[in-house]
Amino acid sequence: MKPTIxxxxxxxDDAMDQTEAKLRPEQIQKVINEVIDKETGGRLWTYVNTCIHCGLCAEACQWYLSNDRDVSYAPVTKIKDTIWVMLKNKGAVDAAFIKRCAEIAYTECNLCRRCGMYCPFGIDIAYMLLVVRRICAKLDMVPLYLQDTVxxxxxxxxxxxxxxxxxxxxxxxxxEEGxxxxxxxxxxxEKEGAEIMYSVIGPEPKFLAQLLGNITAIMKVAxxxxxxPATAGWDNSNMAMYSGDFEVMARVERLHHETAQRLKVKKIVMGECGxxxxxxxxxxxxxxxxxxxPIPIVHAISFYYDLIKSGRIKIAKKAEGPITVQDPCNVIRNGGLGDKxxxxxxxxxxxxxxxxPNKRHNYCCNEGGGVINC
Amino acid sequence: MYELVRGPLAWAAFIIFIAGSLYRIIYMLAGCKKEKIVFPHMSLKHSLASLVHWVIPFNNQYMKQRPAFTIVTFAFHICLVVTPIFLLAHIILWDESWNISWWSMSDTIADYMTIIVIAGCIFFLYRRLTDPVVKNVTDASDYLLLAITALPFITGFIAYHQWFDYKTMLIIHILAGEIMLIAIPFTRLSHMLFFVFTRAYFGSEQGHVKHSKDW
Amino acid sequence: MPDLGNWDWKSKEKMIADTAEWKARFEDVWEPYVSPDGEKIASIVKIGEGEFNVCVNGETWEEPYEKLWYSRFSPDGRLTVLASKDMEWTMAVDGKAWENSYEYIWDTKFSADGKVIAATVKQDDVYGIAVDEKTWECSKELQSIASYVISPDGKTVAAIAQTVPLGQADLEGFLKGTWSVVVNGKPWQNNFVDLYGLTISNDGKKIAAEYRAAICDYGIVVNGAPWETTAGCTWEPVFHPNNNDVVTAPVRQGGRWFLATNGTFVWDKGFTNILYQTYSPDGERIAATVATSFAKWTVAVDGQPWRTKFGECVLQPYFNPDGTKVAAIAKDRGFWFLVVDGTVLGDGAYYDNIWPPVFSPDGDKVICKVEKHGKYAIAVNGKIWGSKYEALWDPVISPDGTKVLIRGIEDKKYYRRIVPLASM
Incomplete structure (x- = not known):
């Protein structure tokens, strides 16, 4: 099979270009085989051996649809141009190939998992692209802005x-704003024994601090x-999950959950970030x-749904004019919160x-999956 | 020659098909066990829910979106599986060898169903040649799988209608069937074996773990 | 440790303060804190617009502040609060502010006896640690301090600090290493990509931490010297309680976690995860929280996991004084259980929350604070004992092991009670 043009x-991308210059073939092969042998198992094997190359996943992908049905954006194409080659060559690929893999996995796929829902076999194509990201991350072939965030x-x-x-x-x-x-x-x-630990994403204190004032007022009214927490562990976001640097991902998540355990709260309520x-x-x-x-997490949608439904907060004035909503993949298709x-x-x-289409059939906003930070 | 394909080769084909299928399924399950998270994520309820929505035509949104494809693929797959099992000529062979038999369909129906399978293969071939996405991910193996699938039906159809030399055609037909049986576990025709498992896992992950649905 | 022997172990019950009265007196009363000996209860109170004070046993400090937070009692019973006035921050101890003020001050910590008080400070955008009002003198301008530890004797303070400035999106600079450990103001020679899990030996002479050498390459470093081998991942190391040459940490190899001492595997089998490895008081045994498989959590002692597994999580294990028993708090199906040596205490009693348990000196009784249906109580061997409280603090066992100090709020009144252990 020839690579897709x-x-x-x-x-x-300066970071990726520099990595491409540095990567050695034996290093690439070692990492690919390590990840495939040690970190994957029945799922990847079954997916690759089940895919009948029918192309039905294409219609699921917003990259494919919004680029005039450009074949190179079809989910199965992205698998063909990455995992298939790595498996066929037993990891013997060059740095330019890894760079193209990174382009595909990081910048042409949002891991939104819509294609998995459209595959007749339920093959989780996004999972396979996350395996590609994992390989790229271990080779430091990660887009600059994403790696900096990691x-x-x-x-x-x-x-x-x-x-x-x-x-x-x-x-x-x-x-004070609240x-x-x-x-x-x-x-x-740092109020130990409170019912709720509220956690946010990094951009809130950095760029959108008013949201913290807002939640201060909402919590009081409710x-x-x-x-x-007044310590690290307040950030519930995780771009390392998206880069494929799972060790950093786990450390961040562990601290987040242990902070909730330390504060002895009953649940974590988080902001909107999918x-x-x-x-x-x-x-x-x-x-x-x-x-x-270990301490249950309540997403903002469930939280506000409960507050409004139970009457704990009342809506004084509704927003005017026609307003629509984009269903965030990670909490709707992959979280089931569409009705709320x-x-x-x-x-x-x-x-x-x-x-x-809406709810779990939504189109990804194209920002997710680490394509844009947040 | 007929005796060979009807006897030892048939034995071999069925043994390889059954043993090979078992081997591949056990291999897959062992791989999933190694992965640790697969079985804890599974749920019978959500596995069945997913299967119900994907084995019944038009029971999920995507099938409704593509009615022509849905009809073709269901007709093709149903005929592909049902025809060889309930074909009278096949049952007679079972009866001769093992003294077992079951309900058979009329030859006319079987004939139409065979045509559907062949037409299905032509449809899939056409897609492989013309649909840019499919064409891009098609290689020789895909054409081979299509040929392996189509050949038993084409040869069976010819043999039944006694075009060309019947005996030769029959031998080719049996051989083609045996090749297909052997191919199922060891090629991507194994999607026949794995369908239930991949669906069950994705259904479980979407339903049990992620509180959503996969249809 | 402070001298517990000097505490009042005789008075059966003292009603220290009526907090209901505080609510009437002040605009707002924050959550209370009590001194380790139970003789004092304190809350930050709002006395007016932008004016806060601290109410201790009903008395307020002389001077109010614009902002107050993080009220914490030192082990020797002094009340420290982080305080702000005129846009500057300082530490107030028992109503008296430190002479210095800072751009910011946070993360108060104490020596074991409470005599030494430390906190992270920032002044003119340079970070440091202030120990008893004196800020470190450091040869480098520290760009940030992630965390710090203080030795039990308070003489050594070590911090994970950023010693090199880093420009925006400077990946190369970052991977060269910008973080180091700074001990009493003196940075280690080496820099690291990242440092985590800082820990200090009981004698304060050695510092260990996890370090990150590169993407997915981690190791343990002791006083600046890394272990010979690196691992796919590590968790925080601990020192042997009596031998500062011995450091133990979980390390990840080939997707499994192993326990390693000084770089050598000490448990023969790997686990899906290993957390919170803990030495027995004499250092002879090690217990750790482990996942034997996905979602199967338990405690392993010297590598041998308990038979009972828990579906959600297990917190840190605790040894009894002679190191023969191990207790842990575990969660399964939404409830918390107290477990000793693999057996759930109190006939399978479950709670909405459980606080760290303490063993009686003979190890026969395990006592802890528990929460059920919004009320708090003391549980003895897993069963609720005595009154239910609106607020409760961890029980303390007397040095002679015969009495238990219970500090709790009942009917809005704060009581300090001494109960004979034998009666529980």
Whole structure:
């Protein structure tokens, strides 16, 4: 089988170009075979031996559909141009091939898992592309912006190089902002034994600090017993999961869950971020050997659904005008929260207009999967 | 020659098919056990739910979106499996050898069903040659698998209608069937064996683990 | 440890404070903290717009602050609170602020006897550790401090610190190593990509940590000297309690976790995960939380896992004083259990939360704080004993092992009670 010709400019990425110059063939072969032998098993083998090359997955992929049905974006093509070659050659491939694998796996697939749902066999194509990412990560063939974020996770346990004092300082500042809405509001730090630990993603303290003020007010109005950690472990996001650096992923997730254990809370409530939910709910715990998070995680959609439905918070004024919503893959197709999301949209919007296809059949926003940080 | 293909080769084909299938399934399960997470993620309820939605035509959104393909693929696969099992001529062979028999379909129906299988193969061949996505991931092995699948039906059809030399055609037909049986466990025709498992796992992961659905 | 012998082990019950009265007096009363000896209870209270104070046993400190947080009692019973006034932060100890103030101060820690108080500080964008009001003098301008440890005697403080500035998205610079360990202000010679799991020997003479050499390449480093071999992943090391030459850490090889001492595997089999390895007090035995397979958690003692497995998680194991028994808190199907040597205590009693257990000196009784249906209680061998409390702190056993100090709030009143262990 000849490699698929992708009719587009090759990706220019300083980090990947430098890695390409450095990678040695024997190093590549060793890593590929190590990952395939030690880190995969029945699933990969069965998927490869079951795929009948029918191409039905193509129609599932928003990359394929939004690029005028360009063959090179079809999910099966991405498998053909990566895993099939690695298996056939027993890992004997060159650095340029690994770079192309990284382009495909990191920048032409969001791991949204829609194709798995459209494959008649239920072959989890996104899982195979995550295996490709794993191989690329171990070879340091990761797009610069993504790798930098992973390094941030590794060094600071948060996504945005937020330093320990900046985190606490931001919370204390935003507590005051929250008090602007509800004067008696408080953002309780390090309150052991609270019902809820609220965790966020790195961009919140970094760029969207007002969200922390908002939650301070919401928690007060809802009358909930909550806390936030004043230590690392506050960030529930995980770009290392997406780069394939699973050791860093696990360390971040372990700290997040152990922080909740240390604070003796009953549950973790998290913000909206879909990939963070995936990392904290599935991928991180799975690597650790936990069937599910040791302290349950409640996604923002479930949380707000409960608050609105139970009347703990009331919507004073609905947002005007026609408003739609994009179903985030990681909490809808891969989290089952589509109906609750619609309940919230109808509760807060005067005119909610749904999209097609919707719920678990949604199209990925194309930001997920580490293609864009957040 | 007939005695050879009807006797020892048939034995060999069935033994290889059954033993090979078992071997491949056990190999797969062992691989899944090694992976640790596979079995803990499985759930009977969600496995069955997934199968129900994917073995009944038009019982999931994607099949509704592609009605022509759904009809062809179901007709093809049903006829592919049902025809050889309930063909009178085959049952007679079972009866002769083992003294067992079961319900058979009329030869006319079998004839039509054979045509459906052959037409299905032509449809899939056409897709492989024309659909850019399929064409791009097609190699010699895909054409070979198609040929292995089509040949028993084409030869059976010819033999039944007694075009060309019947005896020769019959021998070719039996050989083609035996090749297909042997090929099932050891080629990607094994999707026949693995379908239940891959569906069950994805259904479990989407339903049991991720609280969603896969149809 | 502070001298527990000096505490009042005679008074059967003291009602220290009526917190209901505090609620009436102040605009807001935060969650209370109690001193280790139970003689004091304190809350941060809001006394006006942007004005906070600390209420200890009903008395407020002389001086209010604009912001207060992180009230923590030292082991010797002094109350420390991080305090801010005029945009500057400092440490207030029993109402008296340190002379220095900082851009920021956080993460208060104490020596074992509580005599030494330390915290991370930032001044003019340079990070450091302040020990008893004195900030380290460090030859390098530290860019950040991730975490630090303090030796039991308080004489050594070591931190994981960023010693080299790093530009935005400088992957190469990062992989050259920007982090080091700084001990009492003196950085190690080497830099590392990352450092984690900092730990200090009981005598304060040695420091160990996990380090990351490259992507997916980890190891253990002791006083700057790495173990000979590296691993796919590591978790935090611990020192032998009485021998600072011995360091043990979980390491990952070929997808399995092994326990290694000074770089050599000490348990013959690998696990799906190994966490919280803990030495017995005499250092003869090691217990650790392990997953024998996916979602099968238990404790392994000297490599031998308990037969009972738990589906969700197991927290840190605890040895009894003579090292013959091991207790752990485990979670299964949403509930917490107290487990000793593989047996769930209290006839399978389950709780909404369990706090770290303490063994009686003879190891016969395990006592801990538990939570059920929103109330707290003391559990003895897994069964609830005595009153239910609105708030409760960990029980403390007297040095002679005959009495238990119980500190709890009942009907909004804070009581300090001494109970004979034999009666429990």
């Amino acid at each position: 992708a009719k587009r400019e090759p990706v220019v 390094h941030s996770h590794a060094a600071t346990m948060n996504q945005m190089w937020v330093k320990p004092d900046e985190w606490i300082d931001t919370l204390q500042w935003q507590e 008090q602007g809405y509800v004067p008696s509001a408080r953002l309780p730090l 009358g909930l017993d909550w806390t936030m 990939h963070a939910f995936r990392g904290a709910e599935y991928d991180g715990p799975t690597w650790m050997g936990w069937m599910k998070p 999301l619609r309940y919230i949209m109808n509760a807060v919007c005067a005119e909610f207009v749904d999209v097609t």
